[in-house]
Amino acid sequence: MANGLLWSDSQEIALDLMDQHVDVDPFKLHFTELRLWVLALDRFEDDPKHCGERVLEAIQLAWIAEID
Secondary structure (H helix, E strand, O other): OOOOEOOOOHHHHHHHHHHHOOOOOHHHOOHHHHHHHHHHOOOEOOOHHHOOHHHHHHHHHHHHHHHO
16 A cells, blocks of 8 residues: 555555444445445545445455454
């Protein structure tokens, strides 16, 4: 990771989201909301068009794995 986060950095994105959204249950999170939150991260620098359902699922699963 040279500068900022990319969609492929699901683990790092999940950690940043956990810090910013402490009271959120990732099991109940909709992908549309998750995508907006990722795009709003200060360290995120990837192209918004490069995001699909699989990418969002990987981020959500990384988040879930961190809270287990």
